[in-house]
Amino acid sequence: MKPMHVLLDPALKKPIFQQIADHIENQIVSGELAAGSKLPTERFLASSLRVHRTTVTKAYDELRANGFIVSKQGSGNYVRGDLWEMPGSSSWRQYIQSGALRPTLPMMQQLRDFSQDPHYINFADGELAEELLPNTMLSELLRQYPLNRWLGYSNHLGELYLRQTLSKHLQDEYGIKAAPDQILVTSGSQQSLHLITQSLLSYGDCVGIEGPSYFYAQPLFQSAGIRLIRLPSDEEGILPEAVSDLHKRYRLKMLILTPTYHNPTGTVLPLSRRLRLLELSRALNIPIVEDDVYGPIRLDGAPPPPPLNVLSSADNVTLYLGSLSKTAASGIRLGWIVGAVPVIERLADVKQQVDFGASTLLQQIADVFFTSGAWGEHLSRIRSEVTRNRDTMAEALRTYCGDDLEWNLPQGGFHFWCKVKGEVRDSELFEQAIRQQVIYVPGSLYGAEQGHIRLSYSRVNRDEIVEGIRRLGETLRKLAKNS
Amino acid sequence: MKPMHVLLDPALKKPIFQQIADHIENQIVSGELAAGSKLPTERFLASSLRVHRTTVTKAYDELRANGFIVSKQGSGNYVRGDLWEMPGSSSWRQYIQSGALRPTLPMMQQLRDFSQDPHYINFADGELAEELLPNTMLSELLRQYPLNRWLGYSNHLGELYLRQTLSKHLQDEYGIKAAPDQILVTSGSQQSLHLITQSLLSYGDCVGIEGPSYFYAQPLFQSAGIRLIRLPSDEEGILPEAVSDLHKRYRLKMLILTPTYHNPTGTVLPLSRRLRLLELSRALNIPIVEDDVYGPIRLDGAPPPPPLNVLSSADNVTLYLGSLSKTAASGIRLGWIVGAVPVIERLADVKQQVDFGASTLLQQIADVFFTSGAWGEHLSRIRSEVTRNRDTMAEALRTYCGDDLEWNLPQGGFHFWCKVKGEVRDSELFEQAIRQQVIYVPGSLYGAEQGHIRLSYSRVNRDEIVEGIRRLGETLRKLAKNS
Missing domain, CATH: 1.10.10.10 (Winged helix-like DNA-binding domain superfamily/Winged helix DNA-binding domain)
Known part of the structure; x- marks a missing residue:
């Protein structure tokens, strides 16, 4: 038997x-x-x-x-x-039970369900609150600008008018030099990462990522048979020298990094590390995928160093990912990849195979959003509102969780990354918080050690922030006593 | 060595x-x-x-x-x-050169490039002509209905309001009974097929398809390691009994079919064959994916038999695919899959992994399109215009190509499927037609034998139809003489 x-x-x-x-x-x-x-x-x-x-x-x-x-x-x-x-x-x-892609982890599925329930205070979703979404602005724009462009299948790279607009936008905002044919329009960074795994990597390849790191990306890589190698980091981000050692051992095929306002840790990689990283990338022939979706969400404080793409533009060693998800609305589903022409062509070809290209209707709307000046106006508003949210959460954390949590004040992005001071099991804290109708993302979902939590201040209003952090503090104290 | x-x-x-x-x-x-x-x-x-x-x-x-x-x-x-x-x-x-998905075939890439060039008469793309796209209608609707719904990340199945609307729409138009949680909103049938390969099939599985069949689907299946088994067919579509034999030999895991207005052949599977197919599907436990994107494009003539989904709704043996691509605009990129709840949940989970769900902005617009009655009005117009296009092409074919081509009059969809009477090499005819600035899809791209061509009458206006068919006739006669 x-x-x-x-x-x-x-x-x-x-x-x-x-x-x-x-x-x-x-x-x-x-x-x-x-x-x-x-x-x-x-x-x-x-x-x-x-x-x-x-x-x-x-x-x-x-x-x-x-x-x-x-x-x-x-x-x-x-x-x-x-x-x-x-x-x-x-x-x-x-x-x-079949198929190449695995089911989402049960804890993520649970989070997905709770996040749809308005009775829960939502510190889990890294997206903008309903009142920060540009519904009125978009309605106004669509009144002014009729939809008079081509609505058939898109050019495989995305419509030329939008790529021209993005080319100018990227230059003006970040100093990125990208001709329209170096830009691929995607339906957001999640798809950008998926396309990269499906087009440029092969089964068995090793890829270096920050540890902890964006959790929804992990199943994509795993299902493509790609081995994720965790790059050691400190409170300023990854340690470039580690790349060299790990490359000797694993033959890294690619690095996938979020140098600015890293998700979930919020770190900003300093200029010196960026430059060293690019040196290594060139010397070892390891291209870098630079995920910069949080880049535009600079709160107060000093601007971050330039994107890797800008620091290395002549070398074309990076693929730069951007999106409207964090700045406008995550539900628009529009992003872009910037890179060398042949790479962009290959990604575009695969994009067409998996979904026949980006929506031309969305591309028109996005184009109007950028060219009308609405984007800039909207972004200023978002930045100041999200900064106030962050400050409210910082204050509430000091008041209610000061004895139980440690954190750094994020300079950009949507999240506090907190470490629980005492010994608390992730699953227990998560369950207790759910009973208090508070949800957040447990650090273990990002591959972090026990005792980390990610708290988003973007999806909630300021009253909810104070109340949610108060409940979280209560939960933490109760668990600390019992342990 | x-x-x-x-x-x-x-x-x-x-x-x-x-x-x-x-x-x-x-x-x-x-x-x-x-x-x-x-x-x-x-x-x-x-x-x-x-x-x-x-x-x-x-x-x-x-x-x-x-x-x-x-x-x-x-x-x-x-x-x-x-x-x-x-x-x-x-x-x-x-x-x-890496990645799971192969590059698109050079001939398809060529077609993609030519189809962007307005100097070519486009019999290749199965989509509506610019003047048939609903730009004005959508602009009007967006003036009347402000965008006041949630613009954040979508529910993983798609927004409930749209699934409710689709549920009613599918019942009213096709008699399909689908509760909202049996519907997944996708970005079109291409993605629907991709999700099915990635979620429900495994490397090495055999899948039965019509031969010839929709060519863009083929790389998707091949890259997932799925073996496509060609089902024999005649001028009424596939022969159900062949399924049984092929199953014995290959252990078919799924059938992927277009019973109504098949692309490229235009066939409509008769009721008796549909019922026999469903019997076999139940007996052999082979689910059927029913691609019905051309279903709404009924021209004149008798209505087709009901979809397999309707004939088998109690059994849930089918996954039914629909889309706005053929009825409204291919560039909207919005489709749906109807099926049993657990299958839809699995597909939705994978959809979220590959692109984080459908655009909520597009879903709002699609919902307005359906609920306002604009869809019905638009569809009537499309049907009558496309019917006139078809008749114009039929007339032109008789006039200019009657000696060189054979075809059946399509009752729905966008295409004539023609057989060249003499001996002509596909590649030669294609090259000569390109010199005449006429493009179409060579049958070999659908896996057909030499000497077939697909001519779309949807993307062109009626003057172009006459002129293009005239040039094609000339090309055919020239080649026939030389051979």
Whole structure:
């Protein structure tokens, strides 16, 4: 009889029998245990899992009650033979378990659900609050500027008029020199990263990223068979010299970095490190993807150093990613990649294969938004409102969480990155906070060590910030006492 | 010395020495032949490729002239050691050759370029002509309905208001019963197909498709490691009984079909075949993806049989794909997938991973388009205009191409599917037509046998139709004479 490997975790709230039952259910549903096949005897399974036999009996009872297995007198337990007929089942069941992309982690799915519920104070989503979104501004613009441009399939790079506008915009705002044919219009940075994995990297490649780092990107890389190598960093961002050592060991094919207002840590990579990084990139032939979606969200304080793209423009060693998600509205879904012409052409070709190019309707609207001057006006407003939000959160953190959390004041972006001073389990704090109807992103989702949390001050209003941080402080104190 | 496998094709116009040189250049550029590595001797390569030694000498000369290889006195030929310094090169070169998705076929890239050039009469693109696009209508709507809905990240299935609207729309127009949580909003059918390959199928799976079939889908499946199995068909569409035989041989995991107004052939699968197909799908447990983007483009004549989804709604064996691309504007990029809840959830989860969900701005606009009644009004106009285009093309075909082409009158959709009567090479006809500034899609791109062409009557005006078909007829007669 084949042994069954079940990872049992006594620390979980879920009883052991239920963990066994869930594991077997999962195997049945995924087709690993075929319809009609025989299950291990209770005695055999109990001994191989080192649990008491009654625990396995209970697990099998549970599976039987839910219709997954049947007992045959004197012969043992079997997976049901007619799985397609199971209640709530369909022949799709096995398909859902297939595919190159893995399911989103359960904790992320949970966050996704809570973030749609207005009863929760939302420190989780890195996006603008409803009252900061440019609905009225866009409505006004669409009254003034009729939609009179081509609405058919887009040019594969994006419409020329928008690329010309972006070319000027990038030069004026960041000093980036990009001709229109060096720009690809995408549906946001998430897609930009996806296109890069699908077009420029191969199964087995190693890619250096900051650790902790933007969590939604991780499944994309994993499903493309790409190994993520964590670059060591301190409170100013990554340590360039580490790249050299790691390259010797892993043969890094690419670095994917957020040098400015890093998500989630908020760090800004100093100029000297940027320059050293570019030196290494050239010497070792490792291109850099520079994710700059938070770049425009400079709050008060000194401007950050120039983007890597500007510091290295003649070399074309970077791919620069920008987006309207953080500055205008995350739901517009419009971003861009700047790079060398042949790379942009390759990415554009793949973009066309996966979704047939960007929406020309959106591109018209985005173009009007930039050329009308609305963008600048909107951005000024966002910056000052988000700065006030940040200050409100800093004040509330000092008042309610000063004994339990440590943090740095972010100079840009949407997030505080906090470290819990005492010993608190991430999952416990998260659950307790949810009971208080407060959500945030646990640091573990970014690959951070236990005891980190990301608090966004962009999605909430200032009353919610104060109330949410008060509840969080209460939760932290309660957990500290119990531990 | 390692043998070098070069696929040489004496039938190509390209001389053999050039084929060898191109192959080696490709290997150098892709990194298969490392910088500095030694090439086979001329004698060795000539004997292993069974060509004359002077042919290899010529190939090496060519590579040397272009800076890819260098000769060392008395020692042989070597790949250049400093490839990054090559003219026009950059460290990105090797990356462009990587990635899971293959480059689009050169002929498609060519078509893409020509289709942007207004000097060509465009029978290639299956989309509406500029004057049929709803620019004015949308501008009017956006004047009346301000953008007052949520512009942040979308619900992962798409915004509830749009899914409610689509639910009603699908019921009213096609009799499809779909609750809002059975609908996923995508950025069009191309993305819908991509999501299906990435979420529900695994490397090595076999999928049955019509042959010939929608060509842009093919690279998506191939890059996901999915084997496409061609289902035999006649002038009414696929033959259901063939599914059973092919399943025995290949264990089909899915069928992907366009039962109504198939692209490119224009066939409409009769009711009896639809019912038989559903029977087989249930019996063999093979789900069906039903691509119905052309469904609404019914011209004159009898309505087609109901969608497979309607005929099988209780079974949930289908995934139904729809889109605004053919009815409103291909550049809006908005489509939907209808299916069983768990399948839709899985697809939605992956959609969020690849691009973070649909644009809420586009969803608002689409919702206004449907709920205001504009869609119905627009669709009537499209249908009657496209019908007139079709009739104009039919008349022109009779006049100018009656001796050289065979076709059926399409009852819906945008295309004539024509068979060349005589013996003409696809590539030659295509090249000659381009010289006449007429573009269409050669049947070979759909996997059809030589001598088929797809002519779209949607993207052109009626004067262009007559003139383009006249030029095509002339081209055909010229080629027939020469052959």
